[in-house]
Amino acid sequence: MPIIDTVPAYLVSRANDTMEATVGPPDFSTSYTSTTLTSIIACAIPMIALMFLAGISWVYHHSLQNPKAINKASGYQLQRFAPLFYIFIVLASLAEVAISSWLLLQWDYHHNYPNPRIRAGARYLLFTACWTTATASIFSFLFVHPRWSRYPISSIGSQALWVLVTWIIWIVGSGIVNAALPSLLVKGSCMNIIYCDQVRSLFGKRPLILQYPIDSVALTLSMAVMIWRAWQSTRDVLHTPNTPVK
Template identity: 30%
Template sequence: MGMDNAIRRGHPITFGLIIVFSIIELAISAWLTSRFNSHHNYSSVTERDRVRYVLFCCTWTILFSALYLILFLHSATGSVLTSVASHFVFLAFTWLLWVAAAASVTQMIGGGLNCKTQEIFVYCGQLNALEGFAWLIWILLTFLLIVVLIRGISAARRGDGYGGSLVV
């Protein structure tokens, strides 16, 4: 029963953290997108497009993480949408979105910017924050994906199949 209590407590906390960090990332990417649209001061079209992609990832993550959080709080057991398989599909797809977002931003700025020496990017600090929060969200999603895989394996061994709930 110890693992079930940990899931009941940890699921809302972890999904809440993902939502909070995604909102922060949304604010940064929306601000950058607004500046790029009004001033056209991006260093390249790929910079503009990658920031827009991060904006999409944030919106996706906030919307669906909030949905999964509400469904989990409403009915942790018995729902198809709160099953291990459903969580795995959502988290795996979202993980792929975020690894692409974080890697593309990292590649764009060369792994990190020293704002005192660089002269290419106009919004140096914001781009560094965009990269940092993207990797932070990816790390949280990786942790959740591992926990869901462990719960899926235990549900399959228990005889519930992969459609079993995260908690018993």
């Protein structure tokens, strides 16, 4: 006579309840909180950007009314184009803040991050973007303002040190994210990766060609410009003729 395995009814009921809780729809409070915080991010980031643009515009107009004494043509070009570099860095960093904070928000509330390393990398990039936004904003005001630009903190050496430190932490963050999702950022595959386009946006939507955030690329170019300026200044000093003293 065959033996029929029987399972108690209360165990079957408990298993069904567990399965329904696992595959059921997301909690309404969690979804509402996630949507609310997303709306706050979408409103706060543009407001911060507009406040920065208004402030740098005021300082720039003030510098036009009180121009600084510039001896060389290269100094005039630097004074003209450096504010554009700082504006670009600040706006790009704010975009990184928005994207990384949104990703972390979704991953924390829905628990659907690909792996713990990518979440740690996104947190690091969020910190780096906040650091870059704050410090680049300060340096932009110090550089443009006719009186503040005379302080030692506004010197080329201080800015070069800031660029180097910021570039290093961006490269470290990029390495963490690249190592966490090699299939996406190296091979370009979005298989089994949720929020794939948003992760790509951290790297300027060009992971196959540009595997670093746009901020690190801009900082690399700025370091090249500073090296060129230092070489040019050194060359001018070495080739300055010595005037005999009578």
